[in-house]
Amino acid sequence: MTAYPASPAERTRWITSQRPPRREVGVNHPRAVFREQEVDRSGILRDVLTVILTGRECPWKCLMCDLWRDTSLTPIPPGAVVRQIESVLSQHPQPEVIKLYNAGSFFDPLSVPPQDDASIATLLQGIGRVVVECHPHLIGKRAFDFRDRLSAKLEIAVGLETVDPIALDRLNKRVSLETFCRVGEKLHEEKIDLRTFILVQPPFQPANEAIRWAFKSAAFAICEMGTGVVSLIPTRSAEGAMETLRQSGDFTPPTLKLFLEAVRRVHQTMAADARILADVWDLESFGESAEITRSIREELIRLNLSQSATRSEGLRPAAPSQDNHDSR
Numbered sequence: 071m072t073a074y075p076a077s078p079a080e081r082t083r084w085i086t087s088q089r090p091p092r093r094e095v096g097v098n099h100p101r102a103v104f105r106e107q108e109v110d111r112s113g114i115l116r117d118v119l120t121v122i123l124t125g126r127e128c129p130w131k132c133l134m135c136d137l138w139r140d141t142s143l144t145p146i147p148p149g150a151v152v153r154q155i156e157s158v159l160s161q162h163p164q165p166e167v168i169k170l171y172n173a174g175s176f177f178d179p180l181s182v183p184p185q186d187d188a189s190i191a192t193l194l195q196g197i198g199r200v201v202v203e204c205h206p207h208l209i210g211k212r213a214f215d216f217r218d219r220l221s222a223k224l225e226i227a228v229g230l231e232t233v234d235p236i237a238l239d240r241l242n243k244r245v246s247l248e249t250f251c252r253v254g255e256k257l258h259e260e261k262i263d264l265r266t267f268i269l270v271q272p273p274f275q276p277a278n279e280a281i282r283w284a285f286k287s288a289a290f291a292i293c294e295m296g297t298g299v300v301s302l303i304p305t306r307s308a309e310g311a312m313e314t315l316r317q318s319g320d321f322t323p324p325t326l327k328l329f330l331e332a333v334r335r336v337h338q339t340m341a342a343d344a345r346i347l348a349d350v351w352d353l354e355s356f357g358e359s360a361e362i363t364r365s366i367r368e369e370l371i372r373l374n375l376s377q378s379a380t381r382s383e384g385l386r387p388a389a390p391s392q393d394n395h396d397s398r
């Protein structure tokens with residue numbers, strides 16, 4: 071066991087002191103862009119453009135987070151995020167759904183300057199759904215004003231991570247379950263959709279409890295927060311604090327088999343109430359054989375696209391209609 075600090079301030083120091091060097095970033099270019107398909111609440115496959123915007127470093131310092139490596143230490147100047155989105159849309163025009171993730175919070179004024187909101191909304195005209203990510207403490211009036219500027223349906227993604235009280239506290243996220251509930255209620259009132267990220271087998275959680283906690287976390291996200299999408303993420307190790315905890319035995323990444331079991335368990339019970347998605351990015355880093363990794367990835371993608379636990383009628387192609395908004 072490692073001597074993991076007890077107070078949030080000490081934890082932040084412990085986590086940041088072990089970080090590897092930062093990468094150089096240019097604020098006029100997004101870090102990554104990719105296209106994927108995602109099923110909407112009607113079972114229709116949508117074309118999704120995911121843009122990883124370059125933002126400033128998130129003010130929170132969560133234990134498991136390695137997103138800071140591709141962020142700027144200084145505030146993002148006005149106009150830079152607009153240029154990032156403009157350049158992406160010039161090459162990938164009119165996706166049905168766009169995800170604007172920025173390794174932090176979209177409504178962090180030092181990451182996306184508020185004076186850019188109107189220009190960003192104009193660039194997004196004609197897109198059916200806009201998904202941004204945000205820490206619960208930064209969801210408020212600016213988000214509601216941004217919703218009003220958009221022609222699209224707004225969806226906000228938040229990281230609940232886990233409802234396991236020991237693990238959640240030690241992740242240094244600094245958000246209580248009560249706050250998550252309040253944010254869920256507020257977004258529901260404001261007619262903004264919610265997507266919730268859940269970690270499968272985070273640090274300080276034994277492997278033999280991981281499926282149970284993933285299930286309880288998904289149930290909380292759906293029943294208490296009213297989320298429309300649960301996104302399950304296998305917890306990865308990373309250079310720095312996570313690797314220190316792995317070596318001390320406080321963190322063991324899940325096996326891909328356990329991750330698949332967790333996803334199946336949530337699907338079997340909850341796919342009627344929300345879309346259940348599994349993160350299939352970089353499954354190779356879990357170090358399992360190529361054959362196991364390939365077959366588990368295929369099954370996770372099949373579950374993602376078919377939502378098969380409850381959708382026996384299977385997928386429907388996107389209709390050329392106004393039904394780009396799968397509003398809840």
Ligand code: SF4
Pocket residue numbers: 128129130131132135136137173174175205229243
């Ligand atoms: S709030 Fe999100 S982006 Fe910020 S440190 Fe935590 S996990 Fe990373």
